[in-house]
Amino acid sequence: MNVFRLTGDLSHLAAIIILLLKIWKSRSCAGISGKSQILFAIVFTARYLDLLTSFISLYNTCMKLIYIGCSYATVYLIYMKFRATYDGNHDSFRIEFLIVPVGGLAVLVNHDFSPLEILWTFSIYLESVAILPQLFMISKTGEAETITTHYLFCLGLYRALYLFNWIWRYHFEGFFDLIAIVAGVVQTVLYCDFFYLYFTKVLKGKKLSLPA
Numbered sequence: 001m002n003v004f005r006l007t008g009d010l011s012h013l014a015a016i017i018i019l020l021l022k023i024w025k026s027r028s029c030a031g032i033s034g035k036s037q038i039l040f041a042i043v044f045t046a047r048y049l050d051l052l053t054s055f056i057s058l059y060n061t062c063m064k065l066i067y068i069g070c071s072y073a074t075v076y077l078i079y080m081k082f083r084a085t086y087d088g089n090h091d092s093f094r095i096e097f098l099i100v101p102v103g104g105l106a107v108l109v110n111h112d113f114s115p116l117e118i119l120w121t122f123s124i125y126l127e128s129v130a131i132l133p134q135l136f137m138i139s140k141t142g143e144a145e146t147i148t149t150h151y152l153f154c155l156g157l158y159r160a161l162y163l164f165n166w167i168w169r170y171h172f173e174g175f176f177d178l179i180a181i182v183a184g185v186v187q188t189v190l191y192c193d194f195f196y197l198y199f200t201k202v203l204k205g206k207k208l209s210l211p212a
Contacts, residue, residue, distance in 0.1 A: 001059075002168050008161035009063060015154035016070045022147045023077045028085040031148050033137045034078040035095045039130035041071040042099070047123035049116060090140045093133035102126045111179065124180055128187040131155065135194065149194075156191035159184055 023029050048064040055061065078086055106122035134152070138144045144152075163184050169175040 002165060002172075004161050004165040004168055008158045008165055011154050011161060012158035013063075013066065015151050015158060016067070016074075018147065018151045018154060020070060020074060020077070022145075022151065023074070023082060027082060029078045029082045030085050030087060031137070031141065031145050032078060032086075033091045033093070033134040034075065034086055034088075035091055035093055035133040036130055036137075037071065037074045037078060039095060039098065039126060039133070041068075041075050043123045043127045043130055044068045044071050046119040046126075049119060053116070087137075087141075091133060091137050092140070093136045095133060098126065098129050098132065102129070109179070121179060124183045128183040129190070131187070131190060135190070152191070152194055156188070156195060159187045159191065163188060 019032070023032065044064075044067045048068055051061065051064055102125040103122055106118050106125055110118050110121040131152070138148075163181070166175075166177065166181050166184065
């Protein structure tokens with residue numbers, strides 16, 4: 001544990017809470033990509049199956065359970081409780097075009113050819129592109145609510161902080177995980193354009209819009 005890992009986890013948790021509160025308080029999931037949330041639910045399920053086989057720490061276990069529980073709660077709110085407000089017409093990204101290639105890559109490129117390790121690798125690869133349906137949806141609608149942009153910012157910040165976490169661990173612990181680092185870089189790059197718009201528009205009170 002280091003300051004970058006801790007603040008990254010807190011940023012990730014803040015993103016999840018912001019999204020859940022947005023949906024619950026507004027009683028609407030307008031502007032939220034259900035497909036991105038399905039991908040995140042798949043990510044956490046595949047990654048944290050080790051809950052059944054190993055115990056690292058109380059903090060680690062609690063965070064894993066929170067991520068899994070909140071991801072499925074979000075999917076439930078979007079597709080069940082507030083389904084009438086879900087904009088399926090604009091949430092049209094074909095997620096099978098992400099899941100299938102990522103699954104194949106996880107089988108081919110991993111640290112150890114075992115079920116749990118392949119699923120962990122699959123989750124790392126999938127998380128790096130899971131936000132694409134949300135960004136695609138924003139580009140189709142032309143804009144995003146301010147609260148949604150705060151959610152995306154915290155999510156992007158979490159990934160950027162984790163890159164610094166890998167640098168810290170390599171420098172002080174000699175730990176190096178090429179798969180996690182490359183996937184983290186890819187995910188952070190996907191947020192770069194959004195970060196620019198966030199700082200130049202959203203923080204100045206303007207609405208965020210992405211080019212179609």
